[in-house]
Amino acid sequence: MQHFINERRQISGPSEIQLRQLTDEEREDFEERAAIMEYDGGLERALAETLAWQRIVAGRVPLAG
Secondary structure, three states: OOOOOOOOOOOOOOOHHHHHOOOHHHHHHHHHHHHHHHHHOOOOHHHHHHHHHHHHHHOOOOOOO
């Protein structure tokens, strides 16, 4: 029988460089989403910020090329 170890990977939220690339509206949305996930969802801050960042970036409309 295999035994699995429940390992916690270190997660770091988005970098300051990434956050500086957000518009003011995106930054406000990011902060709100991360706070909700952290406080209401019980997630660790870094994970909440990472998930919020991913939602903001995924929601961007691609530029026409």
